[in-house]
Amino acid sequence: MNIHPAPRRPTFAIFDTHPVMRMGLAILLRKNFEEAEIVESNNIRDYDQNAGRPEPDLVIYVLHADFEEEGYPSISEIRQKYSGSRVIVYGPEMQPEVIIDYFKKGVNGYLSKYADISEMLICIRSVMGGKRYLGAEHMAFIFEYLIASHTPQRRGDLLTRRQKEVADYLVQGMSTSSIAEKTGLRLSTISTFKAAIFAKLGIDNVLALKEILGLNEN
Structure with missing residues (x-):
């Protein structure tokens, strides 16, 4: 009788230097994504300390300022290290050009810390479903920015x-x-x-x- 191994559980990695906020986010994810393994980490090195840990299926990259803090992994580093992972930036309100730059670097979703829980769940499910996610409010904000900054080609x-x-x-x-x-x-x-x-x-x-x-x- 052939026994097939159980399918691997998807892994969600939370990168956040603030342990209390990281723990709260992990509790929320464990409650709503019981099928996933939720891993809390300060950074890439912290995550990789467990040699048997797989590449995360999803990285939630938490920022506490509108810039990447010194010593904290950049989006480019995460993309280089985990090329197959989906990445969501979860952070403060950012200028539209910063959000656009993150998507250019390979981010799959952006979510403001002012978003409610339901929007966070929609964002994660959309990204895990292979889509990109940007909330309607930010979509309109960026659309207005692009219109204002657009220079028609002669x-x-x-x-x-x-x-x-x-x-x-x-x-x-x-x-x-x-x-x-x-x-x-x-x-x-x-x-x-x-x-x-x-x-x-x-x-x-x-x-x-x-x-x-x-x-x-x-």
Whole structure:
């Protein structure tokens, strides 16, 4: 008779330098995620002291300031050490660019310490389900930030350096043969550049090209 080993319980690691708060968070998780093993640690080294401990399925990275404290593992270090782990940042209210940077570094969820228990549980379940999580309030906050800081790309910036050079000659009224002579390129090459410029900018004549480049100069 074959006896199959029981499936491994998921491991949730709490990284927090404040033991009382860490203990409270651990109690909450044990109550709501009975199937998981909850491990409390100060940092990566503390967690790894147990040689048989697996890579955590979830790291809850607790911050007590809007920056990573000296001596405390950074998100980059956690990502490098536990590449397969999901990571939730649980910390103070942060500037939108800081939250965005955390997600760029590989964080799967961000939760403010002002969030209620139900939102924390939703966040953990969403992240463990393979999704990213950011609360609706912070989503709106970041959306407003992105709108305010967005600078539309100028259409002329879509051109490569060589395409821009050819476009400048075209708006000066030069013919394709004159541009070929000026640049030392084949006439067919200049014609190809011209077609590519028009296609990239969605135009079909030099007058429209002149208007686009003229707007870019303002």
